[in-house]
Amino acid sequence: MSDKASLSKSPISWHTAFKVYGERATLRMLALGFSAGLPLLLVLGSLSFWLREAGVDRSTIGYLSWVGLAYAFKWVWAPLVDRVPLPGLTRWLGRRRSWLLLSQLGIAAGLAGMAVTDPSVALKPMVWCALAVAFCSATQDIALDAYRIESADVDRQAALAAAYQTxxxxxxIWAGAGVLWIAARAEVANAATYQAGAWQTAYLVMAASMLSGIVTVLVSTEPQPAPRAPARNAAEWLQTALFDPFADFFRRYKMQAVLILALIATYRISDVVMGIMANPFYVDMGYTKDEVAAVTKVFGVVMTLVGTFIGGVLSMRLGVMRVLMLGAVLSAASNLLFAWLGGHGHDVQALVLVVSADNLAGGIASAAFIAYLSSLTSISYTATQYALFSSVMLLLPKWLAGFSGVAVDHYGYASFFTGTALLGVPVLLLITLAGRLAPAPSAALPESASKSIAS
Structure with missing residues (x-):
């Protein structure tokens, strides 16, 4: 939703803005957000720490980050998640929750598969299991984004986005700091530096952690689906499932669609490209698993919560575009702190400063960005359109991130982190241009969906 649209009606009171965080739909989104966030680092960031300890070189680690491209191509199967019922499950749970449950079970199985492999002995089985986790995680995202958007009216999307992001x-944090802490606790004293068994224990715990999302899906309510006329034949089904969602977006935004897609494609580029090398950086700087886990868990959690909460409230109060700009500036600037840390040397207090600032910036940016993406979707095509947006968001950054190890090998960490900060500069111009154009508001949610926020 644009700032102009936000200013066209009376501002929401501070009391109302804060009260929404105690509603049931918001609390459900907190638990489901946990389920969505768990797999990402386990196939990217935390996995890179494991791989680096196992002796895998930085260039290979960078290329293996292309596993994350599964998230960038989820729009390909999003129409199936949006339209195709699952035998037995959909009748029992409904369209959104059935896909959520199936994907969550797949994630847990994939993580268990990763836990019983050792990348120092055979890397290929690890890669296949990581691909399975990424595919199931992307599928969960498709269903969950639709579930979130259909569970509340437009005014509450920023709050749901903030809860989701929290x-x-x-x-x-659990998949990053937690997995390091568990692996450190599982190590055998006075043994070799790299112990595969410690990492395997940690990943089994992560697989079990998916129970939080599974239980939430089972006890949640299914949002009222948008009414759809049944397709008369296969050609009509393909038309409504594959073509119409994309045509609807370009029909509503016309030439503005190109600008919107450019902004979506580059908004998180600084964070994504930098993030792949963060854990190898910690290893090469001599930080222990306990040090990284303690700093990320204590200061990272606090600053992430603060940033996400601030981003959600400010988006409701001031408008999404203003907070998008703030988040873009802070995200790029926080990468410069990593460049400074690279020259500063091993210093836990400095690590606290850098991690805290990075998590604060990321929380603010993510809450506003998700609210922005949600405002662009039509209620008739929530799963497919949101999958398109989030896929566009990741495609270019994930592709560039694959070369991050090569860049570090050639130029060093300080130059690499500085370069990732500069990648965020064009984003500021795109936000400025997008803010001056008022996109058409997304289609209104049905009355039953708006009422379900309080259920």
Whole structure:
């Protein structure tokens, strides 16, 4: 939703803005956000720490980050998640929750598969299991984004996005700091530096952690689906499932669609490209698993919660575009702190400063960005359109991130982090241009969906 649209009606009171965080739909989104955020680092960031300890070189680690491209191509099967019922499950749970449950079970199985492999002995089985986790995680995202958007009216999307991001970030702390802490505790004293068994224990715990999302899906309510006329034949089904969602977006936004897609494609580029090398950086700088886990868990959690909460409230109060700009500036600037840390040397207090600033910036940016993406979707095509947006968001950054190890090998960490900060500069121009154009508001949610926020 644009700032102009936000200013066209009376501002929401501070009391109302804060009260929404205690509603049931918001609390459900907190738990489901945790389920969505758990797999990401386990196939990217935390996995890179494991791989680096196992002796895998930085260039290979960078290329293996292309596993994350599964998230960038989820629009390909999003129409199936949006339209195709699952035998037995859909009748029992409904369209959104059935796909959520199936994907969550797949994630848990994939993580268990990763846990019983050792990349120092055979890397290929690890890669296949990681691909399975990424595919199931992307599928969960498709269903969950639709579930979130259909569960509340437009005014509450920023709050749901903030709750989702809070759960998502908490899961990333658990999958980042938590997995390091567990692996450190599982190590045998006076043994070799790399111990595969410690990492295997940690990943089994992560697989079990998916129970939080599974239980939430089972006890949640299914949002009222948008009414759809049944397709008369296969050609009509393909038309409504594959072509219409994309045509609807371009029909509503016309030439503005190109600008919107450019902004979506580059908004998180600084964070994504930098993030792949963060854990190898910690290893090469001599930080222990306990040090990284303690700093990320204590200061990262606090600052992430603060940033996400601020981003959600400010988006409701001031408008999404203003907070998008703030988040873009802070995200790029926080990468410069990593460049400074690279020259500063091993210093836990400096690591606290850098991690805290990075998590604060990421929380603010993510809450506003998700609210922005949600405002662009039509209620008739929530799953497919949101999958398109989030896929566009990841495609270019994930592709560039694959070369991050090569860049570090050639130029060093300080130059690499500085370069990732500069990648965020064009984003500021795109936000400025997008803010001056008022996109058409997304289609209104049905009355039953708006009422379900309080259920």
């Amino acid at each position: 759960g998502y970030r908490l899961a990333m």
